[in-house]
Amino acid sequence: MPDPQVEEFLSLVQIENYEDTYSKDIRDGKFFGLPLQALIAAEKRLRSERSIAYFSMEYGLASSFYNRFSTLRRIDEQNESREHEVFSNYRLADYFFTVRPSDLIDLPIYSGGLGVLAGDTLKTMADFRLPAAGIGMLWSTGYFRQKFWFKYGQAPEEMHWDPYTYPGLIPLKNRIKLSFKSGELVLRLWKYYVYNYTQDYAIPLILLDSNIPENSENNRHLTDQLYRSESNAIRIMQRAILGMGGARALADLGYNIDLFHLNEGHAVFAFVEKARGLSEEALAELKKHFAYTCHTPVEAGHDRFPFFELERILRDEDAKVAERFGTEAGHAMVNLTQLAIEASNSVNAVSKRHYEVMLQQFPQYKDKINFVTNGVHTHTWMSENFKRLFEKFEDRIGDIKANPYALKKAEDLKSDSAFRQEVFGAHQENKVALCNMLAKWKLDKDTFTVCWARRMAAYKRPSLVLQDINRLISIAKKTGPIQVILAGKAHPKDSLGFTYINQMLDKIDGLSEVYDYLKVIMLENYDIAWARRLVQGVDVWLNNPLPPFEASGTSGMKAIMNSVLQLTTLDGWVVEATEEMGRIFGYQFEGGKIGSEFDLHMAEDASKLYDALEEMARLYYKTNASGKIDYSSSWIDLMINCLIQSERFNTYRMLDEYKSLVWKMPEQVRVGV
Numbered sequence: 001m002p003d004p005q006v007e008e009f010l011s012l013v014q015i016e017n018y019e020d021t022y023s024k025d026i027r028d029g030k031f032f033g034l035p036l037q038a039l040i041a042a043e044k045r046l047r048s049e050r051s052i053a054y055f056s057m058e059y060g061l062a063s064s065f066y067n068r069f070s071t072l073r074r075i076d077e078q079n080e081s082r083e084h085e086v087f088s089n090y091r092l093a094d095y096f097f098t099v100r101p102s103d104l105i106d107l108p109i110y111s112g113g114l115g116v117l118a119g120d121t122l123k124t125m126a127d128f129r130l131p132a133a134g135i136g137m138l139w140s141t142g143y144f145r146q147k148f149w150f151k152y153g154q155a156p157e158e159m160h161w162d163p164y165t166y167p168g169l170i171p172l173k174n175r176i177k178l179s180f181k182s183g184e185l186v187l188r189l190w191k192y193y194v195y196n197y198t199q200d201y202a203i204p205l206i207l208l209d210s211n212i213p214e215n216s217e218n219n220r221h222l223t224d225q226l227y228r229s230e231s232n233a234i235r236i237m238q239r240a241i242l243g244m245g246g247a248r249a250l251a252d253l254g255y256n257i258d259l260f261h262l263n264e265g266h267a268v269f270a271f272v273e274k275a276r277g278l279s280e281e282a283l284a285e286l287k288k289h290f291a292y293t294c295h296t297p298v299e300a301g302h303d304r305f306p307f308f309e310l311e312r313i314l315r316d317e318d319a320k321v322a323e324r325f326g327t328e329a330g331h332a333m334v335n336l337t338q339l340a341i342e343a344s345n346s347v348n349a350v351s352k353r354h355y356e357v358m359l360q361q362f363p364q365y366k367d368k369i370n371f372v373t374n375g376v377h378t379h380t381w382m383s384e385n386f387k388r389l390f391e392k393f394e395d396r397i398g399d400i401k402a403n404p405y406a407l408k409k410a411e412d413l414k415s416d417s418a419f420r421q422e423v424f425g426a427h428q429e430n431k432v433a434l435c436n437m438l439a440k441w442k443l444d445k446d447t448f449t450v451c452w453a454r455r456m457a458a459y460k461r462p463s464l465v466l467q468d469i470n471r472l473i474s475i476a477k478k479t480g481p482i483q484v485i486l487a488g489k490a491h492p493k494d495s496l497g498f499t500y501i502n503q504m505l506d507k508i509d510g511l512s513e514v515y516d517y518l519k520v521i522m523l524e525n526y527d528i529a530w531a532r533r534l535v536q537g538v539d540v541w542l543n544n545p546l547p548p549f550e551a552s553g554t555s556g557m558k559a560i561m562n563s564v565l566q567l568t569t570l571d572g573w574v575v576e577a578t579e580e581m582g583r584i585f586g587y588q589f590e591g592g593k594i595g596s597e598f599d600l601h602m603a604e605d606a607s608k609l610y611d612a613l614e615e616m617a618r619l620y621y622k623t624n625a626s627g628k629i630d631y632s633s634s635w636i637d638l639m640i641n642c643l644i645q646s647e648r649f650n651t652y653r654m655l656d657e658y659k660s661l662v663w664k665m666p667e668q669v670r671v672g673v
């Protein structure tokens, strides 16, 4: 029996192998278990309303737990989450046990914070009911899987997954052809829909894929690994696929795009694609339709390509546009950051501090640059325990689901004893869940627990808390036991990141004697599933980047949404916090010269970190004495301050600012798509 909704959907979206493969999951008004009607409306909307195209190399959608699709087909076992090993100073447990933080893997098309931000942004655009589409890449081998090699460091393993049985992901019949000096490249399109939290509105994410028989063997591999970097030729091609392929895909789908939002310089070839053959006047007009967000002040985050390499790959006409707008003064090189700034009328940094740094790095563009501080998506990162708690207090605080600004009202409940108890109780439940997962390592819910987890980049100083092990041991002996959890991947070509991991594993290996009062646990293969459990379940979130190199940082925002205290240097988003959320320590950027990201101030900052950690541990044990809780403790004030502060550091405030500062859509103008 033909279902009219399915018929309508199929007339708008050309699915490859619908009958054989996808008809089981797209039927009876449902798309993998969620309402099909929202998708029909989305497809119609994008063909008529002027829309925003949001480009990012990576997306971390938390698809294993947020708006998760269901499927009636068997999911390939490669899409099931594998077991993670653990390296701790309780080697016996490491030897016998592994952990698995989720059952399904998250769509493996992200590496870290940039991807999670892009995912959180699409979800919030859907919550705001904006006309928008996301553009990204279908990375067929993801980023990579991190394996520990006993204590000798990280072994990056190639990751494999099956897009054909990933719930909610569909291949399209559409093909995009791009021309290069070497010939034609054909791209297949995929779609994944990002629903709003009430599941009645959706935004398509279009993913580009070169792994099809029409392409040469080499070209088929172009979309295999995110941030693959062994040659500039591959890096240029990946960027051309995202930018040019993305712009062409939007046109092919008939979407009416008014604004191209570029994240990092990665997507800037969308401008080159659109600029082809335009007059000077039309070029000036085109720039009004581009916005660019810069996400890092760190040098390695800015792509530079010599003219000769661009000219060998791109058609002459395209290379010319890139060189005209992107040449770095005095060099025969194109800097994609410069190109993106030149291509866009609106340029923004991702925090106030990052904005100040950008003004120093790009003084010639100071009039164009603005800032919108990052946020995190409440519905994704706030634990169920805290959502329930806020429902209980809805008459006093308001509906934080619909309006996270209402979190500010937690201020009024600071001296409410029932609220204080519930906050501590909700946190303890989250902590118990984490401790249960790591029960074989004897993690305890009444022990002071600190976590550092994110990408292992040098400027983030992953090993700082292990810098002076004896000091750490002596604090634990004096104040009470301490549990430290560490996790993070280093990019496979980042030898400094590797060195950090080796050093950390080695230090942990030397700690077997002190396990009763100092447990140090390093988790393998940090990912979104781990991030969710850790930001919810620990007492203190440690954030120690070297100022001013953390453009924003977002993991701490996920933690404060769950009342987890911050132990942090003063950088990125933290500079804008107005409530006391824990302790701030270490080297501070006072303006003036930015300095070197490799001058890490390790010894001085470690010492200050330990002072602050000791204070926090003392206060913790005054608050929680082996399960006997002092609800009047200032620790609980700090927990509530964290919740209050979430009012600002979420993607709703962020999108409100993007709407007014960045996406002011010009009247009555349209790019010829």
Ligand SMILES: *Cc1c(COP(=O)(O)O)cnc(C)c1O
Residues within 6 Å of the ligand: 111, 112, 113, 114, 116, 453, 454, 455, 526, 527, 528, 531, 532, 552, 553, 554, 555, 556, 558
């Ligand atoms: C949030 C998140 C990050 C970002 O962490 P920062 O502290 O901002 O560097 C990285 N990786 C994962 C998996 C995340 O969820």
